[in-house]
Amino acid sequence: MDSRFVLRLSNVVSGYSDLPVLWGIDLDVTENETLVVLGANGAGKSTMIKTIIGELPLKEGSIELLGEDVGKYKIHQRIGMGLAYMSELGVFPTLSIHENLMLGAYGLKRSDVRHRLEEVYSLFSELKGRKGDLASSLSGGQRKLLGIGKALMSNPKVLVMDEPSSGLSPLYVKEVIASLSTLTGTGRAMVIAEQNVSFLQLSNRVCVIEGGRVSFEGSTTEFENQEVLHKAFFGIEG
Numbered sequence: 317m318d319s320r321f322v323l324r325l326s327n328v329v330s331g332y333s334d335l336p337v338l339w340g341i342d343l344d345v346t347e348n349e350t351l352v353v354l355g356a357n358g359a360g361k362s363t364m365i366k367t368i369i370g371e372l373p374l375k376e377g378s379i380e381l382l383g384e385d386v387g388k389y390k391i392h393q394r395i396g397m398g399l400a401y402m403s404e405l406g407v408f409p410t411l412s413i414h415e416n417l418m419l420g421a422y423g424l425k426r427s428d429v430r431h432r433l434e435e436v437y438s439l440f441s442e443l444k445g446r447k448g449d450l451a452s453s454l455s456g457g458q459r460k461l462l463g464i465g466k467a468l469m470s471n472p473k474v475l476v477m478d479e480p481s482s483g484l485s486p487l488y489v490k491e492v493i494a495s496l497s498t499l500t501g502t503g504r505a506m507v508i509a510e511q512n513v514s515f516l517q518l519s520n521r522v523c524v525i526e527g528g529r530v531s532f533e534g535s536t537t538e539f540e541n542q543e544v545l546h547k548a549f550f551g552i553e554g
């Protein structure tokens with residue numbers, strides 16, 4: 317087993333009923349890497365994220381997290397091993413920013429909690445100034461940041477996100493990208509499923525899903541040099 321891979325999907329087949337949505341996905345993510353998973357509506361991006369975190373069972377294939385086969389592990393077991401999932405559904409509007417972050421610290425030692433809070437507040441200083449405010453008072457972009465901050469409380473090795481841009485205006489998308497850029501190269505791998513190509517600013521590698529299959533996988537530079545893909549996603553000649 318190659319320890320450089322923090323996450324490895326081999327021949328992953330999964331879906332919601334008897335008919336698979338993902339048809340044999342192979343994908344490796346190395347530590348410190350930011351992988352952006354692109355694809356059109358219905359391509360299978362969310363299904364892939366749900367399968368990685370353990371919300372959907374594997375029909376075939378395997379998933380390794382930090383060298384361990386986690387295919388049969390439940391979500392909480394994967395999270396305990398170093399996987400985190402950013403979801404805005406995990407942000408509770410009637411709780412304060414601080415209380416939301418503390419929910420992400422479940423099971424941590426008190427001294428670790430202090431360190432984790434310091435890191436999250438230093439990454440997202442606008443949350444720090446509003447610790448006591450209800451999450452419901454945050455803007456859409458700030459709510460996403462709180463979701464990311466909450467996921468970071470467990471100090472994950474692999475952070476996965478499903479469309480962090482959804483529902484955000486271009487200005488807030490910029491804000492989220494700027495905040496995520498402070499996370500790149502901090503020893504964590506990030507897997508970001510997106511339709512918004514602005515997220516390529518963050519990525520080292522790109523994976524394109526079409527009809528539940530990987531149609532491209534390579535460096536961001538390679539992706540940008542692929543005229544057909546470039547045109548398909550940017551709508552312009554490469």
Ligand SMILES: Nc1ncnc2c1ncn2[C@@H]1O[C@H](COP(=O)(O)OP(=O)(O)OP(=O)(O)O)[C@@H](O)[C@H]1O
Nearest residue numbers: 332333337355356357358359360361362363364511
């Ligand atoms: N809960 C579900 N039950 C049955 N089929 C589903 C379910 N969720 C998604 N699908 C189907 O799985 C396929 C892939 O959907 P998925 O949500 O993974 O795509 P996506 O690439 O994330 O798209 P989008 O960008 O629109 O969110 C689609 O055909 C969709 O209809």
